[in-house]
Amino acid sequence: MALPAIAPYRMPSAADLPTNKVSWTPDPQRAVLLIHDMQRYFVDAFTSGASPVTELVANIRQLRQHCISVGIPVVYSAQPGGQTPEQRGLLLDFWGAGINGGPHQKQIIDALTPAEGDIVLTKWRYSAFNRTQLMDILRQSKRNQLIVCGIYAHIGCLQTASEAFMNEVQPFFVADGVADFSWENHQMALNYAARLCAVTTTTQQLIDQLRPQATRGGVPLSRQQVRADVIEMLQQDAALGDDENLLECGLDSIRLMTLVERWRNAGTEVTFVELAERPTLGDWYSMLTSIAQPPPVEVAAALQRGVRPTA
Structure with missing residues (x-):
């Protein structure tokens, strides 16, 4: 015994x-x-x-x-x-x-x-x-x-x-x-x-x-990272198309919320609704890489002065 x-x-x-x-x-x-x-x-x-x-x-x-x-x-x-x-x-x-x-x-x-x-x-x-x-x-x-x-x-x-x-x-x-x-x-x-x-x-x-927030925040997401995170959640191979509807590929609400939490920890401000309304990798690349990237110095300075930058 x-x-x-x-x-x-x-x-x-x-x-x-x-x-x-x-x-x-x-x-x-x-x-x-x-x-x-x-x-x-x-x-x-x-x-x-x-x-x-x-x-x-x-x-x-x-x-x-x-x-x-x-x-x-x-x-x-x-x-x-x-x-x-x-x-x-x-x-x-x-x-x-x-x-x-x-x-x-x-x-x-x-x-x-x-x-x-x-x-x-x-x-x-x-x-x-x-x-x-x-x-x-x-x-x-x-x-x-x-x-x-x-x-x-x-x-x-x-x-x-x-x-x-x-x-x-x-x-x-x-x-x-x-x-x-x-x-x-x-x-x-x-x-x-x-x-x-x-x-x-x-x-x-x-x-x-579980990395500290201070070391994770503000790090831009790359297209490669977004794709890798989605493939991990779906447990699919890298052949996933940029225009495929990810919800139809099996990305349920729980997995989607997990991605939202992960990407928020990486410095984004994206929401569950934003991702759910445009559920393709191509759309997410546009949202996530632009959200995570800080604005150029001259644009940031203009925004601080209250000036709308021109295209």
Whole structure:
């Protein structure tokens, strides 16, 4: 009933991600980072110095640091040691007594020691929502996205993501920020999450999407970027014509709103209605590249003086 010894396996990469059913975009103003059960008892089951635990720890550290830099709260879950049979409940039948009563096993690993201001929740069951204040934290901070990383992917991480979904919280399941008993268990968790309750993503993809506003604003959109973003949403190839009606190609309102949010973060002021009324790449090139581009110096100066520039 104890934890198994986990043999090394390679950490999944972006190429291993399943196809997501939804296209939610993480938002620093809406998200909370959950570092799930990164305690010595659970981490010690992995082969030290080998994949996937080396990448796991490095990626969580990188993600945590970035989340702090953009103002995303960091929450840890940690199981208590020395639980009584009554506290352990049915977990006793599946996993035995769990973490012992000593100081070592229950500690979060040194590489991820919580900092002042981080929140550490005492966790009693698979889901980090069960008998904790996690939902209260999300609601009180008016946040409805949860970035899930830690161990184990197909047990507590997946149960937490599923419960977030069932409480109208958008989960982001970090494929290379979770680890499991085996490659098969890891992939099963990713496939379930992508099909039923979450967006699967990678550490780098999340960091790219959560870049600080100050470094993203005002950067002009190129035709290539607009096309690439649309193809990503439609999951089609680059043969998409500039004059094709994108709504008829499968660009529904959810995907369209995701694009609006992404391009606003890149410095545009385009609206959902503007894009929906002219739903072709050709029209969007005209709108987005002109909106994002700053006016020439002489035009800007004329506008400041209240003079309408001539053609």
